[in-house]
Amino acid sequence: MTMALKSVLITGCSAGGIGSALVEAFQKQNMLVFATARDPYKMSHLKEIPNVKLLTLEPTSVTSVRAAVDIVAAQTGGTLDYLVNNAGQTIIMPTLDFDIETAKGMYEINVWGMVRVTQAFAPLVIEAKGTIANINSIGTHVNTPWMGEFTKPTPVAVAMLNDALGLYAGSKAAANAITETLRLEMAPFDVKVVNIVTGAISTNILSNGVNFELPRTSRYKNIEKEISARARGEDGTPRMEPSLFAEKVVGDILRGAKRHIWRGGYASIVRYTSYWFPFSLAVSEARSCSIACMGDLLMATRNTCLSKELA
Numbered sequence: 001m002t003m004a005l006k007s008v009l010i011t012g013c014s015a016g017g018i019g020s021a022l023v024e025a026f027q028k029q030n031m032l033v034f035a036t037a038r039d040p041y042k043m044s045h046l047k048e049i050p051n052v053k054l055l056t057l058e059p060t061s062v063t064s065v066r067a068a069v070d071i072v073a074a075q076t077g078g079t080l081d082y083l084v085n086n087a088g089q090t091i092i093m094p095t096l097d098f099d100i101e102t103a104k105g106m107y108e109i110n111v112w113g114m115v116r117v118t119q120a121f122a123p124l125v126i127e128a129k130g131t132i133a134n135i136n137s138i139g140t141h142v143n144t145p146w147m148g149e150f151t152k153p154t155p156v157a158v159a160m161l162n163d164a165l166g167l168y169a170g171s172k173a174a175a176n177a178i179t180e181t182l183r184l185e186m187a188p189f190d191v192k193v194v195n196i197v198t199g200a201i202s203t204n205i206l207s208n209g210v211n212f213e214l215p216r217t218s219r220y221k222n223i224e225k226e227i228s229a230r231a232r233g234e235d236g237t238p239r240m241e242p243s244l245f246a247e248k249v250v251g252d253i254l255r256g257a258k259r260h261i262w263r264g265g266y267a268s269i270v271r272y273t274s275y276w277f278p279f280s281l282a283v284s285e286a287r288s289c290s291i292a293c294m295g296d297l298l299m300a301t302r303n304t305c306l307s308k309e310l311a
């Protein structure tokens with residue numbers, strides 16, 4: 001039984017992603033890290049790191065989650081100090097064209113996977129009076145329609161609309177609302193629930209866009225090239241390195257963050273503009289791309305925020 005070190009379990013730790021970077025950042029803080037993924041081979045790069053234990057965990061499977069809980073409980077004596085729900089999927093597709101069964105699969109991991117893992121590990125986290133941290137998205141705060149204009153690099157389009165991902169944003173909005181409510185429900189047990197409002201990070205998340213194709217009947221066929229570039233992540237969006245993101249987030253969590261952590265490319269600009277400007281204004285600006293002064297202001301803010309975020 002390993003008792004001395006604080007423990008953390010992270011879902012979705014495949015190489016190249018946020019989860020893997022979080023494993024290394026927590027490990028550097030002298031913690032016992034349970035790195036999990038549905039495919040353990042995708043975590044081979046972590047296997048020699050001291051105090052890192054690799055576990056197969058598929059958040060969409062009851063039996064897989066239960067098996068992981070038993071292993072962790074046996075190794076920690078029934079406690080877990082930090083649970084990080086990170087596993088998730090992004091699929092880019094206009095809402096009108098999205099195959100609903102495919103979308104359900106995305107919700108299965110982004111919403112129900114997160115809930116299932118949280119329910120199963122809650123007794124261990126309560127025992128530790130620990131912290132649950134959910135990796136959510138700035139997409140929740142800029143839910144905008146897919147539109148051709150945002151492929152033009154106009155200030156507001158770039159600043160406000162680059163994360164317009166329709167049903168993905170919907171799944172993360174659900175996860176966001178659940179996270180916010182869970183915070184209240186866990187407070188009586190002295191468990192913190194932290195919402196990590198994640199900006200653009202350079203990971204594998206857009207790899208499903210490699211073979212992107214709109215249905216033949218799509219009304220967006222005339223901008224397929226632009227949507228396809230976005231789906232592959234080739235849209236010119238500056239993205240933060242996962243290691244830098246992880247270092248900042250782990251610092252925030254271990255310093256005792258209680259509510260929200262805004263980190264990653266565009267996180268600051270989205271945070272501040274979502275307070276300052278009504279959503280309807282952003283949408284109308286995206287349509288007309290003509291409110292120059294607001295555009296200049298946003299561009300200046302964006303540049304300042306981005307240079308700080310990505311440094």
Ligand SMILES: NC(=O)c1ccc[n+]([C@@H]2O[C@H](COP(=O)([O-])OP(=O)(O)OC[C@H]3O[C@@H](n4cnc5c(N)ncnc54)[C@H](OP(=O)(O)O)[C@@H]3O)[C@@H](O)[C@H]2O)c1
Nearest residue numbers: 012013014017018086087088109137198200201203204205
């Ligand atoms: N990258 C960004 O810009 C960004 C922005 C906002 C929020 N996020 C969130 O950050 C989290 C991590 O994403 P990432 O950017 O690091 O992407 P990533 O590199 O693709 O990692 C995603 C992880 O989730 C796992 N996963 C995906 N679908 C799954 C499923 N159906 N069942 C079980 N595991 C599944 C993946 O496993 P496999 O490798 O086996 O597919 C992988 O381990 C996600 O929740 C994502 O929504 C990312």
